[in-house]
Amino acid sequence: MEKTAQCACGAFRAIVSAELLRVTICHCGACQRRSGVPWTCNAYYRKSDVRLEGHHKVYTRDGQEGRKLRHHFCPECGTTVCWTGEKFPDLYEIVVGAFADPGYPAPTASVFEESMHSWVILPPGIEHFPQGRTANTVPPTTMKG
Numbered sequence: 001m002e003k004t005a006q007c008a009c010g011a012f013r014a015i016v017s018a019e020l021l022r023v024t025i026c027h028c029g030a031c032q033r034r035s036g037v038p039w040t041c042n043a044y045y046r047k048s049d050v051r052l053e054g055h056h057k058v059y060t061r062d063g064q065e066g067r068k069l070r071h072h073f074c075p076e077c078g079t080t081v082c083w084t085g086e087k088f089p090d091l092y093e094i095v096v097g098a099f100a101d102p103g104y105p106a107p108t109a110s111v112f113e114e115s116m117h118s119w120v121i122l123p124p125g126i127e128h129f130p131q132g133r134t135a136n137t138v139p140p141t142t143m144k145g
């Protein structure tokens with residue numbers, strides 16, 4: 001069954017045709033500035049399971065260790081719907097808010113907690129990481145794996 005993530009105006013969409021791999025909360029400063037909220041919630045999908053529709057632009061920024069991240073956003077309303085990075089080149093991270101689905105699966109990991117706001121309360125049982133996971137510790141396994 002397909003699910004659609006879309007920008008605020010609906011012109012740019014990411015349509016997913018398979019199960020997500022993982023949902024992660026990120027507290028990094030780049031995500032805070034990108035989204036305007038103190039932490040973000042993002043879902044990983046294989047690129048082969050994602051179809052991008054509609055006009056969009058790409059903003060490239062520096063990530064860790066010289067790797068680049070490419071944000072895909074709607075030039076009309078400015079919403080970033082997804083991005084891809086050189087750390088996990090076969091995956092898209094899609095912002096969970098773009099699905100606007102309160103039944104969407106909960107996050108299972110919390111990364112970049114070194115820049116977490118002090119008042120944030122995380123779901124019980126979540127995995128904690130002071131920074132990002134390292135590239136070789138994030139195989140694209142399913143959430144069940």
Ligand SMILES: [Zn+2]
Nearest residue numbers: 007009074077
């Ligand atoms: Zn838009």
Ligand SMILES: [Zn+2]
Nearest residue numbers: 026027028031
């Ligand atoms: Zn982040």
